Amino acid sequence: MRILLIEDERQLADALSVALRKHGIVTDHTMHLADAIELTHQNVYDAILLDRRLPDGEGLTFIPELRRTGADTPIIVLTARNEPMERVEGLNVGADDYMGKPFLVEELMARLRAVLRRPASLAELHLTAGRMLIDPLHLSVTVDTIPLDLPRRELLVLAALAKRKDKTVLRSTLEAAVYNYEEEIQSNALDAHISRLRKRLLDAGAGVAIHNIRGVGYLLKEE
Amino acid sequence: MRILLIEDERQLADALSVALRKHGIVTDHTMHLADAIELTHQNVYDAILLDRRLPDGEGLTFIPELRRTGADTPIIVLTARNEPMERVEGLNVGADDYMGKPFLVEELMARLRAVLRRPASLAELHLTAGRMLIDPLHLSVTVDTIPLDLPRRELLVLAALAKRKDKTVLRSTLEAAVYNYEEEIQSNALDAHISRLRKRLLDAGAGVAIHNIRGVGYLLKEE
């Protein structure tokens, strides 16, 4: 873990560096805004600690400057300027957090952790098949990023097949995927769905084919 | 944008709901921890505001409980318990930010924006679609830099659609984005919003179209 500390009070900066090192954090330190931008180009930081009052200007100006380069590095502003409106100002230009001096190192660490916490990758329930990306949770299908809208029942059939891509899916399984126990079907409705679905997938160039296994069920195969 | 407010002071809660509403945020409110967990299971929130002193316990216990379910929803703790060590405590159990009472609503908004902007968050700072630039945090929409002002609810619908541009958004998701659980709708209010929104987008030449996917939901597509 590596962070950039932009701070002109040498004593505080040194104390912080030591404290952070105890937490296994590598700290780069500069006193000047001009150097700061340069440093962010040369290194990838996990976070940036930023003072407002600096020898060469207001520290906050650094934030939009950095954001414009596309970096979303978390920034925590550390400053004596801690009036409510000043905090709002800091957060609104893109800071991720704002701490008034003086502060406990423990609190800084806690806020650092808060800012750095990344989401555990949410269960990615995305299915792919051919050129399609299927999101059964949101009921959406895209072919090469072009959205493909399918009627509800056809979509359910497709999702059920894609979930077991390259494996046969029993006819009864498909029926269960599309109809609840209240909806009985006494016809070849499922076959009709398959047929219409095939046509739509073909038209969209989805890169898949639905094969039939006689007397058993169906199978989705990539081409 | 939808948030959950866990707060037992009714007066503060009401005031916050109103204030947040003015910023286009839909607020669900509960006074009890037990209900809170239930609500997070039933809805997807963009953020959670959490009081510490609650009738049925210490609010902080809610945080690990929520995290254990895999949710990484940003949490801001709002409390009178604002000693440095108490703040550390809050942040260390997984809060994303910590604010002492009393506070300015402006600062809360600023911190909300900061928290939602974090890479961990799903919320985007700016959404683009067609010729539009949408800033859901500031409730502004521009078409080729010309501001377009939309009624609150239409804007919520648009933002929800734009966030998942080119993907279907379930009807229920849209309803959740626009209404909190207290506001029941027994009509086609959502359809009406869609209809009016379409007309406005057309008049403004926004370069997008809202498609319907029968029985599923809607989809925002660029032209």
Add this chain to the structure above:
DNA sequence: TCACCAAGATTGCAGCAGCATTGCGGAGCT
């Protein structure tokens, strides 16, 4: 190999659930 037939594929059709539109009136804001 060929005929036979059951299983599957396709497609027109009608019914209807779901959607679009719009006027109205109440509520809320300035």
Add this chain to the structure above:
DNA sequence: AGCTCCGCAATGCTGCTGCAATCTTGGTGA
């Protein structure tokens, strides 16, 4: 007070979907 927003409901429309009729396919047995 005047305005916009917004929920509601009436109306009309669209296209999904179940059904059935018809055609095609592929497995089976003599």
